[in-house]
Each structure stands twice: as C-alpha cells, then as structure tokens.
Amino acid sequence: MPEIAGLDSFPGPVFHSSRWRSDVDLAGKRVGVVGTGASAVQLVPEVAAVAGSVVLFQRTAPYVVPRDDAEYSEPEILNFRKQPAAREALRSELFWAMESGFAARVGTPGYIDELRALARGHLEGQVADPALRAALTPGYEIGCKRVLLSNDFYPALARDTVTLEPSALAAVDGTTATAASGTGHELDVLVFATGFVSTRPPFALRVFGRDGVSLAHTWRDGMVAYNSTTVHGFPNLFVIDGPNASLGHNSAIVMIEAQIDYLLAALHDEADVLEVSLDAQNDYVAELDARAASTVWLAGGCGSWYVDERSGRLTLLWPDFAYAFRDRLAAFDRGAYLPEPSWDPAHERTTAR
Numbered sequence: 001m002p003e004i005a006g007l008d009s010f011p012g013p014v015f016h017s018s019r020w021r022s023d024v025d026l027a028g029k030r031v032g033v034v035g036t037g038a039s040a041v042q043l044v045p046e047v048a049a050v051a052g053s054v055v056l057f058q059r060t061a062p063y064v065v066p067r068d069d070a071e072y073s074e075p076e077i078l079n080f081r082k083q084p085a086a087r088e089a090l091r092s093e094l095f096w097a098m099e100s101g102f103a104a105r106v107g108t109p110g111y112i113d114e115l116r117a118l119a120r121g122h123l124e125g126q127v128a129d130p131a132l133r134a135a136l137t138p139g140y141e142i143g144c145k146r147v148l149l150s151n152d153f154y155p156a157l158a159r160d161t162v163t164l165e166p167s168a169l170a171a172v173d174g175t176t177a178t179a180a181s182g183t184g185h186e187l188d189v190l191v192f193a194t195g196f197v198s199t200r201p202p203f204a205l206r207v208f209g210r211d212g213v214s215l216a217h218t219w220r221d222g223m224v225a226y227n228s229t230t231v232h233g234f235p236n237l238f239v240i241d242g243p244n245a246s247l248g249h250n251s252a253i254v255m256i257e258a259q260i261d262y263l264l265a266a267l268h269d270e271a272d273v274l275e276v277s278l279d280a281q282n283d284y285v286a287e288l289d290a291r292a293a294s295t296v297w298l299a300g301g302c303g304s305w306y307v308d309e310r311s312g313r314l315t316l317l318w319p320d321f322a323y324a325f326r327d328r329l330a331a332f333d334r335g336a337y338l339p340e341p342s343w344d345p346a347h348e349r350t351t352a353r
Contacts (some may be wrong), residue, residue, distance in 0.1 A: 101249030144300025209234035265332035
C-alpha cells in the first residue's frame with residue numbers, strides 16, 4: 001500500500017487487490033482503482049461491468065498485447081492424456097516460441113520492432129478516441145516494464161462510465177480523491193492494484209545465517225545469490241525463484257524446475273554443510289550485471305519493480321535465455337562451495353575441516 005496523504009479520512013472501503021473484499025458490493029458504486037499493472041488489467045474490466053463508475057489512476061501507461069488463448073477440443077485433451085509425448089512436444093514448442101522474447105529484451109532489431117508493433121496495433125485497434133489513445137501510449141521502450149496480456153482492458157477504458165486519470169493518486173480528503181494533476185474525483189470505494197514487494201522479500205526478515213545475521217541485512221543493498229539459488233553466509237539455504245531467477249519473457253516454471261534439479265543434485269553430495277564461497281557468488285553477480293546492462297530492463301527508459309531502487313541493479317530477472325539458466329544449473333558444481341566445516345551447535349561456531 002502506498003502512503004497517501006489523508007487516506008485514513010476516506011469513509012468507504014479501502015483495500016488492496018491481493019486482499020479482495022468479497023463482502024463489498026460494487027454495484028452502482030463510484031470506484032477508484034489505483035495502478036495500471038498486471039493486477040489492474042485483470043480487475044478493471046470486471047469492476048467496470050458492475051460499478052456505477054470507475055476512475056483509474058495511471059502513473060505510467062503499460063504496454064498491452066493480445067491474449068491469444070485458444071480452447072483445446074475434447075479430442076486434443078484426450079490425446080494429451082493418452083500421449084505424454086504430445087504434451088512434451090507442445091511444451092517444447094511453447095518454450096522455444098517464448099524464448100524469442102528475450103531477443104526483444106536485448107533490443108534485437110526485428111524482434112523488438114515486432115513486439116512493439118503488436119502492442120501499438122492492439123491499442124490502436126481497441127481505442128478509437130485519439131485523446132484516450134495518447135494517454136495510454138507508453139513513453140518508454142517495450143519490455144522495460146512487464147508487458148501485459150489482455151483483450152478486455154482497453155475496451156473497459158473506452159466505456160462511458162470509466163475515466164482514465166493520467167496521473168497518480170496524490171491525496172484523499174473524505175470522499176474526494178485528488179490526483180497529481182490536481183483533479184478531484186468523488187468516490188465510494190478505493191481499490192489499490194499497486195503491486196507487491198519484490199526487491200525486498202519479506203521472508204528475508206525471518207531467515208538467519210551464520211553469526212545470527214538475517215538474510216534481509218545481507219541483502220540490504222540488493223538481493224544476491226550464486227546460481228540465483230545459494231547465498232554466502234547461509235549454509236544449506238536454497239532460495240527458489242529468488243534473485244535473478246524470475247523471467248520477463250518465458251515461464252518461471254522452467255526456472256523453478258532447474259533450481260529444484262540443482263538442489264536434488266546437491267543433496268547427493270556427501271557434505272552435510274554446503275555454503276557457496278564469497279568469490280563464486282561475487283563472480284556470478286558481476287557476470288549477471290554485465291549481461292543485464294544492455295537489456296531493455298535497464299536501458300529502456302523506465303522504472304520498474306525488476307530493478308532494486310537502492311543499487312540500481314536488475315535483481316529480479318535472469319538476463320539471458322531460459323535455456324541458458326537450465327544448462328547452467330544442470331549439474332551441481334561442488335567447486336564453488338567452501339570446504340565442509342565442522343558444526344558446533346552448542347557454541348554456534350564453525351571450523352574448517
């Protein structure tokens with residue numbers, strides 16, 4: 001939840017999209033939605049269909065591309081059930097088709113042009129009003145922020161009952177929500193679709209390593225991990241879907257599977273205590289920083305939750321093809337880890353063995 005001056009004076013329901021208030025009837029209500037990211041594009045069409053009116057507070061316009069879903073026929077579903085090879089073939093086809101998305105994220109001519117044209121064509125095809133279309137046109141390179149998928153977001157904004165406020169919510173005074181533009185809007189309900197904590201994961205406050213140091217303290221200047229999985233100073237800790245293990249172009253499932261395979265391989269090592277060396281971790285982080293420098297996530301002219309605001313580093317996303325991550329974690333590399341220590345739980349000390 002953002003800090004909004006006077007928010008506590010609002011008399012109606014106020015809630016975050018991740019804690020949806022099913023007990024609040026939106027029928028006929030004047031609803032304000034704050035944010036235009038992945039959460040907003042899902043909920044705005046549904047809210048607009050029942051609310052009396054909707055005001056959408058937009059700090060930054062998103063890129064939106066069509067959601068090209070297709071319904072599988074009963075024969076196709078039956079074939080998937082009976083033929084595992086058919087499932088694997090489809091999975092492989094989808095994976096490699098999505099891999100081309102990384103070429104767009106490094107600004108490869110042709111790939112990024114095609115993606116940008118797809119998004120702009122979607123906007124032009126669904127929003128007829130030139131003023132609204134201009135307000136919904138991003139001013140940064142595509143892919144810098146998360147590219148959204150929706151077929152009904154733009155049509156919802158074109159409704160007579162929906163108002164796009166092209167600035168952030170700045171203050172609240174009773175039922176009046178005032179935008180950064182100075183425009184006031186009278187509302188009955190406020191919904192915050194303002195995202196999630198990403199660069200500072202809350203679980204890090206609850207994980208402690210050697211000498212009682214918390215993971216949050218270790219990550220005070222930004223998240224780091226070797227192979228995006230293990231952290232120096234935290235023996236036997238394996239973080240799944242952590243630093244630089246998310247994707248902006250393909251499926252996170254592939255990354256998680258690779259990390260689990262790496263963990264299973266580590267469990268077959270004879271060592272009881274595994275701790276990555278600081279040198280190995282530093283080398284890995286430096287390599288990723290070098291790769292990330294030329295990507296659209298850092299060079300696209302936007303601010304996003306992919307980038308840590310404290311260090312300016314890309315800490316959320318893997319800055320390469322997904323297959324490269326899978327190949328890198330295909331075997332457990334014992335040489336990157338410290339010699340096994342002897343552990344003295346009574347005194348909470350370790351000595352080299």
